Amino acid sequence: MSDSAQKPRPQFKNISVPQILFAYRLPLAGKVSILHRASGALLFLALPVLIGLFAMSFTSEAGYNLISAATSYVIVKLILLAFIWGYLHHFCAGIRYLVLDLHIGMDKQSAQKSAGIVMGVSLGLTLVFALKLFGAW
Amino acid sequence: MALNEKIGTKRLVVGAHYGTFEYLAQRVTAIIMAVYTLILLIGILTMSGFTYQGWHNLFTFTVVMMPIGQILASLTMISLAWHAWIGVRDIWMDYVGNVGVRLFLMVMTLLWLVGSVVYFINILWRN
Secondary structure, three states: OHHHHHOOOOOOOOOOHHHHHHHOOOOHHHHHHHHHHHHHHHHHHHHHHHHHHHHHHHHOHHHHHHHHHHOOOHHHHHHHHHHHHHHHHHHHHHHHHHHHHOOOOOOHHHHHHHHHHHHHHHHHHHHHHHHHHOOOO | OOHHHEEOOOEEOOOOOOOHHHHHHHHHHHHHHHHHHHHHHHHHHOOOOOOHHHHHHHHHOOEOOEOHHHHHHHHHHHHHHHHHHHHHHHHHHHHOOOHHHHHHHHHHHHHHHHHHHHHHHHHHHHO
């Protein structure tokens, strides 16, 4: 304990944000992973909005109707869609991690494949919600 | 295990399994939320038209006089807060180096999540 306290170890921080964003190319499983964290953070930050919306829609019919009317604005639709994507990605990637926890699909090929499935399913379902929100049927 | 690696008689200073409980809690709460998502989805898909009454009923339905809708929603909200606590705690631990700032953010996260649970359960059971 006392040794490490006396001699601070040198730290090398040679990775910059532009490098993280543009230079290093993550494998698909890595992209699913960081998006799992990003979507989790998004949902956490969205929590006040979502609980507020729920309270409004739940406590009175007038509030419910107000929110229904608000969803006719394109900007509201897009914000909702971002939350929907966040939820779907977090859900699908989470299921993948639960399966990996059971030591299923641990080899490189299966892991890349399941990461692709997560991206496909979450983006596909987001598209379905988008079509529904923008009144395709 | 040498004696000088212990604090008192029970607690180990070294060793694995720190965080095992959080690891398990994160997964159990995830499964609870996933199951509730499917329950809500089935409820929405079997709803006869999207109305206020139908929406309200999703969270307040009873089974043999028991407020199952409210109980399920409350349990899921508690799971959500617990799950979010572990996830957001991990984010602070990974990216915030300053101990004081990290402690502040963690305390704020906890207060916010507990507050959210109390608020949600309150509106859920009073209406």
